[in-house]
Amino acid sequence: MSLLVGSSRDVGELLIHDRRVPLVSATGSCHMGRKVGEAVAKRLGRSLLELGGNNGIIAMDDADPGMVLRAVLFGAVGTTGQRCTSTRRLFLHRDIASDITGRLVKAYGQVKVGNPLDPDTLMGPMVDGSAVETYSAALETIREQGGEVLCGGNVLDQTGHYVEPTIVKAKPGMEIVGDETFAPILYLFEFDSLEDAIAMHNSVDQGLSSSIFTRDMQSVERFLSAVGSDCGIANVNIGTSGAEIGGAFGGEKDTGGGREAGSDSWKAYMRRQTNTLNWSDELPLAQGIQFGD
Numbered sequence: 001m002s003l004l005v006g007s008s009r010d011v012g013e014l015l016i017h018d019r020r021v022p023l024v025s026a027t028g029s030c031h032m033g034r035k036v037g038e039a040v041a042k043r044l045g046r047s048l049l050e051l052g053g054n055n056g057i058i059a060m061d062d063a064d065p066g067m068v069l070r071a072v073l074f075g076a077v078g079t080t081g082q083r084c085t086s087t088r089r090l091f092l093h094r095d096i097a098s099d100i101t102g103r104l105v106k107a108y109g110q111v112k113v114g115n116p117l118d119p120d121t122l123m124g125p126m127v128d129g130s131a132v133e134t135y136s137a138a139l140e141t142i143r144e145q146g147g148e149v150l151c152g153g154n155v156l157d158q159t160g161h162y163v164e165p166t167i168v169k170a171k172p173g174m175e176i177v178g179d180e181t182f183a184p185i186l187y188l189f190e191f192d193s194l195e196d197a198i199a200m201h202n203s204v205d206q207g208l209s210s211s212i213f214t215r216d217m218q219s220v221e222r223f224l225s226a227v228g229s230d231c232g233i234a235n236v237n238i239g240t241s242g243a244e245i246g247g248a249f250g251g252e253k254d255t256g257g258g259r260e261a262g263s264d265s266w267k268a269y270m271r272r273q274t275n276t277l278n279w280s281d282e283l284p285l286a287q288g289i290q291f292g293d
Helices: 008-017 030-042 065-081 094-108 129-144 194-201 217-224 262-268
Strands: 023-027 046-050 055-059 087-093 148-151 166-169 185-191 209-213 233-236
Touching: 008 030, 023 030, 030 046, 055 065, 055 194, 065 087, 065 094, 065 185, 065 209, 087 094, 087 194, 094 148, 094 166, 094 185, 129 148, 129 185, 185 194, 194 217, 209 217, 217 233
Parallel strands: 023 046, 055 087, 055 209, 087 185, 166 185, 209 233
Antiparallel strands: 148 166
16 A cells, blocks of 8 residues: 655646556545546546535425434534535425424534534534635625525634534525535525425535435435436435445536445446457357358
8 A cells, every 4th residue: 555645736636647547536626526537538547536515405394303403413513514425405395494493503502612532522623724714705605695694603712723513594596505615504495395305406516415304205216216316325314424334435417426435336446358268279250250261
């Protein structure tokens, strides 16, 4: 095993342009993936891309409120919203929207933010100061585009890069919702029909992880069908984050289409070769062609 540590310019640029590297597996932003994919394709190499996720949960009117609450809280707040499968969008059926929203706001208010080594801490810091700036800039844009901050939205005045977990009541058409903000910001939407929820869910460019909470088998089948979730991961009655271990991990659309782990991933790392062995003393030709004597 070889480990190269360095900046994208010092190490990454060399790797993606080097013909001695037949396959480049890259995990990161969609912007990074486009650059890697283009550079590797120019030299006819192969790339395996696991890029951005703008993951959503759909909660139908028959969903278990407690299960929805636990899944969303873990998915949106866990790892401070800095996981590719973090929950970023929540679509609530209008009949349960008020109840679930109230429960979430109450739960968010009880989240202890601080040192991750403290066993009582539920949410740790952002990765660095730049991530905090991205969080703050996103909230400014959210307000400009008409979003309503229901709770959170502040940078904490303490040593380290700490912010508040944030819930935003969003409006359809808010451009920022289409971007993956790597931070603990959760957008809430309301819907009247599953078709409307799926349409809103699939409206973003990314397609990594998705989930539906319902007891209705027809809703489940529709969500998992060709007209349902357009993500590489689609879960039922479990959140967008943490259940994918051992599966073919990856997404569609701008998420890159690559698959890490799971039964198919090994194929991407192999060089395929077709072999035909002839152990006879004769050389039969295709289609019974007669050549010479």
